[in-house]
Amino acid sequence: MVPTSPSSSPVAAPADIVSLARDARTVVVLTGAGMSAESGVPTFRDAQTGLWARFDPMELATPEAWKRDRAFVWAWYVWRMGLVSGARPNAGHRALARWADAWHPHGRHVRIATQNVDDLHERAGSEVLAHVHGSLFAHRCERCDTPYEDPVVTPESPVERIEPPSCARCGAAVRPGVVWFGEMLPEGEFAAALDAATRADLVLVVGTSGIVHPFAGLPLAARDAGVPVVEVNPVDTELTHLIDYRWRAGAAVALPALVDAVLSAGVVGR
Ligand code: BV8
Ligand code: ZN
Numbered sequence: 001m002v003p004t005s006p007s008s009s010p011v012a013a014p015a016d017i018v019s020l021a022r023d024a025r026t027v028v029v030l031t032g033a034g035m036s037a038e039s040g041v042p043t044f045r046d047a048q049t050g051l052w053a054r055f056d057p058m059e060l061a062t063p064e065a066w067k068r069d070r071a072f073v074w075a076w077y078v079w080r081m082g083l084v085s086g087a088r089p090n091a092g093h094r095a096l097a098r099w100a101d102a103w104h105p106h107g108r109h110v111r112i113a114t115q116n117v118d119d120l121h122e123r124a125g126s127e128v129l130a131h132v133h134g135s136l137f138a139h140r141c142e143r144c145d146t147p148y149e150d151p152v153v154t155p156e157s158p159v160e161r162i163e164p165p166s167c168a169r170c171g172a173a174v175r176p177g178v179v180w181f182g183e184m185l186p187e188g189e190f191a192a193a194l195d196a197a198t199r200a201d202l203v204l205v206v207g208t209s210g211i212v213h214p215f216a217g218l219p220l221a222a223r224d225a226g227v228p229v230v231e232v233n234p235v236d237t238e239l240t241h242l243i244d245y246r247w248r249a250g251a252a253v254a255l256p257a258l259v260d261a262v263l264s265a266g267v268v269g270r
Contacts, residue, residue: 034207082154138177
């Protein structure tokens with residue numbers, strides 16, 4: 001029995017959501033940028049800060065921007081790598097890891113599929129079933145896909161252009177290991193997320209505006225498969241009107257409260 005921290009969270013988890021979670025054997029958590037907001041990582045829609053404030057991430061996260069000016073786009077990703085490396089997993093990330101660890105020995109699962117390209121779930125101790133938009137730290141050759149594993153130095157202060165490294169195998173430019181707008185998602189990642197979401201006993205959608213497809217289709221696919229879907233977000237989103245349960249709270253407050261309530265009822269399940 002994993003000792004659950006006495007409920008230190010300032011909110012009480014809604015009884016209907018606690019009951020759904022207590023009855024579940026497999027919970028799938030679909031996360032977006034809001035999951036990392038309380039770690040200080042700006043969400044995709046928040047105005048960017050500093051040097052990058054005047055650029056639109058939707059423009060920058062595209063193959064066209066990369067082809068137009070690799071050094072400019074690479075500098076943006078190096079800045080973001082620095083932001084994430086300087087951030088720490090928040091209580092929401094940690095709560096999900098604690099939940100999965102407590103349930104796993106009893107054949108119960110908490111699986112995470114994320115849009116986020118940061119590594120905060122992993123650094124909190126979670127295994128991530130799918131990073132459907134890739135990872136900020138998985139650089140690869142733009143031509144031969146060879147992974148680039150040398151360290152990338154983040155300059156002290158943000159600079160607007162940094163020449164990307166060259167591939168040791170073919171000499172082409174090394175690109176960020178993320179999925180840009182207009183690019184296909186990694187086949188296996190999305191399929192794994194879809195399979196898990198539609199076979200789960202409960203789906204939690206945490207910190208996503210539900211704008212970016214095909215990930216935004218996952219909660220709907222789960223609902224259509226008869227899976228109860230809960231939205232954890234301080235505000236309404238594109239998904240809200242399609243979702244059964246909404247919990248207007250931040251991830252770092254809601255998730256610890258939910259996990260405390262679920263684990264206080266025991267881990268073996270009904
Ligand atoms: C695709 C990696 C098939 C990069 C990202 C025209 C041509 C081509 C495609 C399209 C097109 N028109 C539409 C499309 C599809 C397009 C799309 O969906 N566009 C949108 C804008 C309409 N999708 C794609 O292109 C995808 N590929 O469709 O391939 C294809 C291919 C060719 C041609 C046709 C089809 C690829 C999409 C992947 C893009 N890459 N990331 C990088 O990071 O640099 S997406 C990026 O933005 C993030 O990964 C994330 O997924 C998304 C941001 O969304 P959110 O995570 O939801 O974050 P957001 O800021 O929006 O919201 C934050 C939420 O958190 C808010 O609701 C807020 O209230 C909440 N919040 C705040 N604080 C908290 C909180 N919640 C909880 N707690 C808190 N404390
Ligand atoms: Zn190469």
